[in-house]
Amino acid sequence: EPVQTIPAGKSLSIANGAKTSETSYETVDTIRGTLEFWLRPDWDPDDINDANILTWGQMRLYRRSQIGTYLKLGATYLQSGYWLKPGVWNHVAVVWDFEAKRDKAWIYINGTQFGTPFRGRRGKLLDWPGKELVIGGNAPFHITGLRIWNRDRRAQLGKGILSPPPDKSTLFPVR
Numbered sequence: 001e002p003v004q005t006i007p008a009g010k011s012l013s014i015a016n017g018a019k020t021s022e023t024s025y026e027t028v029d030t031i032r033g034t035l036e037f038w039l040r041p042d043w044d045p046d047d048i049n050d051a052n053i054l055t056w057g058q059m060r061l062y063r064r065s066q067i068g069t070y071l072k073l074g075a076t077y078l079q080s081g082y083w084l085k086p087g088v089w090n091h092v093a094v095v096w097d098f099e100a101k102r103d104k105a106w107i108y109i110n111g112t113q114f115g116t117p118f119r120g121r122r123g124k125l126l127d128w129p130g131k132e133l134v135i136g137g138n139a140p141f142h143i144t145g146l147r148i149w150n151r152d153r154r155a156q157l158g159k160g161i162l163s164p165p166p167d168k169s170t171l172f173p174v175r
Helices: 154-158
Strands: 004-006 012-015 020-021 032-039 051-056 059-064 068-073 076-079 090-097 102-108 112-113 131-136 143-151 170-172
Touching: 020 143, 032 154, 059 090, 068 102, 076 102, 090 154, 102 154, 112 154, 131 143
Parallel strands: none
Antiparallel strands: 004 143, 012 131, 032 090, 032 143, 051 059, 051 131, 059 068, 068 076, 090 102, 102 112, 143 170
16 A cells, blocks of 8 residues: 655545545544554654654644654543654554443554553533544654554454454445
């Protein structure tokens, strides 16, 4: 698949598209889903600034200094402690499930679940993704293999099934 270069200070935006149901858009199911991609950081190994990897409405995935990769989604906040080393490709996945009474989200890096979620009470998250997914921020990186699924892929990720070909559950890229 093509590799996209995201320079520092630039971003790639993907619109959610039209609403297809009360809880879904063309590219995202707001109740349950998986966002996954391959990422190669190009930031300076000595850089101690926080850096957005992506924002998607109420979701923020970011590098916190040299401490690790963090996720904020609604009332869920995860700190992974996994540092994305510059020059190395990593598979990154965010999984969410808001069917339960509490918000739930997970970070997977290279098929391994990281972070201990601080789960909050169910928030008003039916429209959490806003209007678009914005990839990039204040640090450079490369990205490829972006997929958005309308299902929870935790079981497959845990078995090392990373970025399978799009199927009927794939909302992006459009089949």
